[in-house]
Amino acid sequence: MTTDPTPEPRPAAPGSGAETYGTDPHLAAERPRPRTGPIVWGALFLVFCAYVVQRELAPSSVDTAVWIATTVIGLGVLLLAVGIAVVIRGASSR
Secondary structure, three states, X not given: OOOOOOOOXXXXXXXXXXXXXXXXXXXXXXXXXXXXXXXXXXXXXXXXXXXHHHHHHOOOOOOHHHHHHHHHXXXXXXXXXXXXXXXXXXXXXX
């Protein structure tokens, strides 16, 4: 039995965030990076849903090739915007 009144340090609970944002200044400076995967997949699902709705409401008004071209261009613009936002956020946090 020890007479030291200091409690023994215990590891942080998993998922509590303490392992990333603890008292260590090097670890506290690291922030989670935004992930573009969910953004792209969400945009693809939205485009697909819009395509299905358009095909049901006005079947012959817009060609499939136009939908595909618009989707590719829109995803490119979306990824570019997310990339710029990540660069600006990284520059402002320094």
